[in-house]
Amino acid sequence: MSTSxxxxxxxxxxxxxxxxxxxxxxxxxxxxxxxxxxxxxxxSGSGKTTCLMMLAGFETATGGEIYIDGVPVNNLAPHKRDIGMVFQNYALFPHMTIAENLAFPLKVRKLSSDIVQSKVKNVLDMVELGHVANRYPKQLSGGQQQRVALARALVFEPKLVLMDEPLGALDKQLREQMQMEIKHLHEKLGITILYVTHDQDEALTMSDRIAVFNQGEVQQLASPTELYEAPSNTFVAQFIGENNQLSGSVQNIASSHCVVQVGKERIYATPVRVNEVGKPTTLSIRPEKIQIQPELNQCDNHVSGILRELIYHGDHYRLVVEVETVGRLVVKLPNDSRTQLELAPGTLCRVGWNLQDCHALDGIPASNEEVAA
Structure with missing residues (x-):
């Protein structure tokens, strides 16, 4: 069977x-x-790195077939797949200079000395490290070593680059900087990249599409926006960003909405994957979609509860509202909002949200077609 x-x-x-x-x-x-x-x-342990290693040729598939550019590669040696690799631990040769590290994959391919020097110079300039060519890896910072590892994966101009948690050893600020550098290099070079991470923010920032893994299976494959705004099940909703999950039973199903009984409350929601009336479902609501003290005509759903927490987080406030028989709802408000200044922990408040921001999930299992949509 061939690939498209x-x-x-x-x-x-x-x-x-x-x-x-x-x-x-x-x-x-x-x-x-x-x-x-x-x-x-x-x-960790969800199967994502195993899939990457099977594509690289370092692991053998037990069943099925893997294709690169239409060619089956299950029985093809790793060095014949023409793939660039970037690992978390950099995997640089400590006894070689940076230039020698970058020249190594070119010499293996038996390129001439002039071509090797030219390609090494070009790729070092691309990652803005021309001035460290004669240094050794231990003389570089973690961020510089990661740039060198990236340059080595690109120096022989592969069409496919695999990255396995490449930024995991970096601090937060440097990690975010490297995310944008990799993203810009991808846009500039037009190479195909398969990236592995457990960091949701990293995936959302860099990717065209994301495959969310759990226990060896893809739960959803979609764009970052779709994963965040329209998760297909509770695992995806919880793994991609923070959300509120409410358990209830389906009371009514229409084409554009459903009604779910949660404790004493009847909640209007968007049916994503719900079963027949009377069956259980889980509602997912993002904290930033919930409004505090909204007008009655602003939201499809309104509940009242006690404000238990109000915490300042710089760019936003995080509120926790306890609603009887429903549970605790987390709410995020931008720090320019004046509503929270009128509230204090222990006071009664009303929260609301619209049905398009409330997804009814997990009533029925996903099919393979739905996962890949």
């Missing part, structure tokens, strides 16, 4: 087991277009 001409990388029904019984990757399907930046996101 439009896909540069294709995983087709790929499985992986180490003990012959337990699948760490279960029927994995993913098509990546040329020049696309796709991130595999999930908690």
């Amino acid at each position: 001409n439009k896909d540069y990388v294709s995983f087709q029904h790929v499985k992986k087991t180490y003990d012959g019984t337990n699948l760490v990757v279960k029927d994995f399907n993913l098509d990546i277009a040329p020049g696309e930046f796709v991130t595999m996101l999930g908690p």
Whole structure:
């Protein structure tokens, strides 16, 4: 079975087991277009790195087929796949200078000395490290070493680059800076990138599409905006950003909305995946979608509760409102909002939200077509 001409990388029904019984990757399907930046996101042990290593050739698929540019590669040696790799620990040769580290993959490919020198210079200039060519890795900062590792993956001009938690060892500020540098290099070079991380903010910042993993399966594959605004199940909703989850039962289902009984409250929601009337469902509401003290005509849903916490976070306030029989709702307000100045912990307040911002999830399981949509 071949892959479509439009896909540069294709995983087709790929499985992986180490003990012959337990699948760490279960029927994995993913098509990546040329020049696309796709991130595999999930908690530790979810199978994302295993998929990356099968594509690189460092792990062997138990079942299914992997294609690169239309060619099956399950039985192709790693060095013949022409893939650039970037790891979290940099994997630089400590006894070689930076220039020698970058020249190594070119010399392996038996390029002439002039071409090697030219390519090394060009890639060092691209990552703005021309001045460190003669230094050794231990003489560089963590951020500089990561730039060198990225340069080494790009120096032989591969069409595909794999990155496995490449920024995990960096501090927050440097990590965010490197995210934008990688994103800009991707846009400039037009290479295909498959990226692995457990950091949701990193995935949202950099990716064209994100595959969310859990227990060896893709829970949802979509753009960052769609994952955040329209999660397909409670795992995705909870893993991608903070959200409020309310358990209830379906009372009514219409084409554009459903009614869910949560404690004593009847909540109007958008049906994402709900079963028949009377069955359980989980509502997902982002904290920033909830309003404090809204006018009655501003929101489809209104509940009242006691304000338990009001915490200043710089760019926003975080409020916790306890609603009887419903539970605690987290609310985020921008710090230019004046409403919170009228409230104090222990006071009664009203919160509200609209049905399009409230998703009814997990009533029925997702099909493979829905996951890949």
